[in-house]
Amino acid sequence: MHDPNDARQVREAERLEKQAQERVADDLCAVMATEPGRRFMHGLLGLCDIRSDGYVPGGLEAQRHQDYRAGRRSIGIELLGELERHVPEMTELMSAEARFNEIETELAAWATEEQNDG
Structure with a gap:
């Protein structure tokens, strides 16, 4: 007994x-030390909808969904706090890589569209 x-x-x-x-x-340092680990963590944070306000209009069923989203968001905020506490420089790198990958994907889609139109 304590x-x-x-x-x-x-x-x-x-x-x-x-x-x-x-x-x-x-553990966080080990995951964030690799590009695949940073991609995984960014995807996980994305699933948590941490940039969302979580509001869902509607009745009781919407309230349940809103509560679910609030819980998911809470986990994401906690995870992001741990990342920023233990590996802040890797958190910044993770965000920069994600932005770069999004731009690269958009450019590839644009190039494919131009090629198909031309």
């Missing part, structure tokens, strides 16, 4: 918490 007044138990709990945080940081 006694919050026992300094030894408190120190041990703090040590375990710090160790868990270091593991999270190490």
Whole structure:
């Protein structure tokens, strides 16, 4: 049983918490150190709709959907916070690579369209 007044138990709990945080940081660094890892993380954040306000008009069913989206968004915000805390430079790189990939995809689509029209 945990006694919050026992300094030894408190120190041990703090040590375990710090160790868990270091593991999270190490894992995030490993994922974000690779381009595929950054692409995966960007896609995951995209699934979380973190840039959405989450509002869904309608009745009770819409409220359920809105609550679901709010939960998903909350997870994304938490994940982004962890990334920014542990690997901020990789988070910026992830965003830049995603923008570059979007532009590259748009240019390829435009070139294909021009080729088909010409």
